[in-house]
Amino acid sequence: MKKGLLLLMAMLVLLPSMMFAGGDKETAAPGDGKFKVAFIYIGLPGDLGWTYEQDQGRKMIEDQLGDKVETTYVENVPEGPDAARIIRQYAQKGYNMIFATSFGYMDPMVEVAAEFPDVYFEHCSGYKTSDNLATYFGRMYQARYLSGIVAGKAIGQGEAVGYVAAFPIPEVVRGINAFTIGLRKVNPTATVKVVWTNTWYDPVKEREAAVALLDSGVKLITQHQDTTEPQKAAQERGLVSIGYDSDMGSFVGDSVLVSPKWHWGSYFVKTVQDAMDGTWVSHSYWGGLKEGVVELSPFSSRVPQDVQDMVMAEKDNIVAGSWDVFWGTVKDQDGKVVVADGAKMADGDMLGMNFFVEGVAGNLGQ
Template sequence: MIHTTRRRLMAGAITAMAAVSLGLPAIAQETKESVKAAFVYVGPVGDFGWTFAHDQGRKYLEEQLGDKVETTFVENVAEGPDAERVIRQLAQDGNDIVFTTSFGFMNPTIKVAKQFPDVKFEHATGYQTGSDNMGLYNSRFYQGRAVLGTIAGMMSETGKAGYVASFPIPEVVMGINAFTLAARKVNPEFTTQVVWVNSWYDPAKEADATKALLSQGADVITQHTDSPAPLQAAEQAGAIAFGQAWDMASFAPNAHMTAIVDLWGPYYVQRVQALLDGTWEADNVWLGMAEGEVVMAPFNDKMPEDVKAAAQKIVDDTKAGTYEVFTGPINDDAGEEKVPAGQVVPDEDLLKMDWYVEGVQS
């Protein structure tokens, strides 16, 4: 079940989310008495990370709209041809809207959306859409990565973090960069060693990558993979670490300093309600801390008070719009200036980021 505090956070985020939607012109639609909504997941609902967070959002949708919505989901869907088959089947099964929740589902969603113009489709973390019945939604996870980097920079004794990464796509690259930039604000010599596991969810690979990073001198572990395995390996080694997409403290009560928590529920309620009201539009939104979609799990009591204060300041300033981690000067990993002093990297460049900041070792 979703923690009560997070339920309140979800409910409070709906209005703010609506304010930042940049929609295309609305299509004339009829109101509905009920909606069938389907979700396509890249991992298992029990990963306690990315897919778990989306499924908590699905459950929140059911709680909020009751008998006005009927939901189904398919888990462990491989990115590629299998995704296209699953998405098409869900459209054929009479679903009114299909949420496809992984970057690699983008092209299959575009293809199926064109074939089913009367069904609505929404794709998470993508950048392309091919028809007016397909929308995009994303979360500014990198804002939370800056909080993690600040903590890492202050607490690391070796000045070296290990980063267990999934795939080198912009979403992951910008997270690595945000983490490293924030850590180097605290310790200019801080480095981040990246290991790519080429999977979103593979506990064995994630654990092995973590152990390798720890053996190379890292005393902080962070991840953009979805199992608790890196945290558990860090716990065994006496290192500190951070959860992914949800509060994973129960798996590593000593190592887990905090986590980025993805609150998708209010967005799902907003979009299904729009279908009920006949006002759904093919939006393209990117939401973050200010809208309540990105929040931080409780800080571990083992964190020193000055570290907690510094981390909370990043959160508060990000919400207020007075802090942006991607503000120049920023050098790339070759030491060349990439972003001039005072310039903020625009969204369109963040969404196609394919370079690393100084301090990243990949």
Template sequence: MKNRWNLLWILLAAVLVAGCAKKAEPAAVAAKAEPYKVAFVYIGPPGDLGWTHEHDQGRKAVEAEFGDKVKTVFIENVPEGPDATRIIRQYAQEGYNMIFATSFGYMDPMVEVAKEFPKVKFEHCSGYKTAENMSTYFGRIYQPRYLSGIVAGKMTKSNIIGYAAAFPIPEVVRGINAFTLGVRSVNPKAQVRVVWTNTWYDPVKEREAAVALLDAGADIIAQHQDTVEP
């Protein structure tokens, strides 16, 4: 009997303790993850219908694919040089996780800033300098330039083909060489004449270069510029 009463009191005590215990709070709702922040630095406007336009299409595709998991911003018409350094550094200071610099002349500014922000990922288009947190990207555009050279070599009647080009840097020279090789593969007599505009985005200068080449006898114009103006 005594053991029975002892058991009863133990059970009663257990119930009372359980009743007096603080009820467990419902698990807190997990905080919404912060979006991955990506910034794009453009040499021209997205409305150039060329280089910057296509980069901006890529930015929009990222937003469409990842929705609110990513936040993107861009700034246009950033000159190569000190202004680029300032803008890239500003985005890093504002907490952006990844920064795209979309012109060759942004290479050294990005290298400088990448050293200051080791936790930020930097992506540079068409350059050749890298770091632990900085990579480069570029398509093999010399291959289609070779093919377009074949077409131009077949089509020309004057055997003079014009080429409006921005700057004598590796990517542009490589493209001119590939185009010329394509021309010569089907038309050894043809000439490729180059006019340098020394600008990526200046529709007026680009058009003037094309007109000068036409005046020199070219009947086909190729280009390495950011717009479709030539």
């Protein structure tokens, strides 16, 4: 008995070393002429959401630039001071370019970028740049708007949609507003109920929030979170949902009508190529449907063809630049005009958005 137990322990202790030996992706030694790119992830590529899509982008760099580059990533890096240590490690190891994929890495990134002027830094969703630190993000609101149209056609007139949302910050608020504008374009009396979870990633909480919304009588669920739990909760009630981040329909099923999703690959490949060619200059990239950084996933078979056609026509308008989501008239929750008819909301105002549009039944003071 005792011997067996000891054997078991020994196996348990040996197991991880065997596994991690296989999981080590840093195979090449520095200085072999390859352009080396490191990615700092907030979660795991297996979240099927945010980090998954960043990782798809990383894979595209490898696919398209082939032998000239080498990429690696580190997962589950907490935001805050500890991130600086990890980013610095990669800079010291001779990595030429470092992508940090979450807002909270901003200050650590600024700190390390100043120490390594020869390394290129790319930070997702932040607002601080320097000579060797650029930012990148996408106009997700455009794709959210399109998904709102799909939602508006999928529910009855005047019914409610549930929106599981992470934090009341401009990025999330912008998405809720864009979705609502799309929803009410085809369903003028529909409303959006918002529940804040105060977390990006907590499968159980995200599900609880969705269930609370479903209990309150909403007919469709959409979300700004990092997992597919809200989609699953809706599916269990026999209801449809709109995904986010990645093509959630491919993980959950055809109850996910469509997902506004990220597509970082083309931007990543271009900026890495620029850095390799020496033509890279610092920038604040905010691409949209036109640039292909945000897009709609393929539609579920449950979306009727005429709705698909209508959404595609709207998309063409936005891509052509003849219309955008926050062009007047935009009214806030109390019916007050925020953007007058014919006016266009400036990027700066969009980036700092802190009001709900008409049709949202939720509270920003949470």
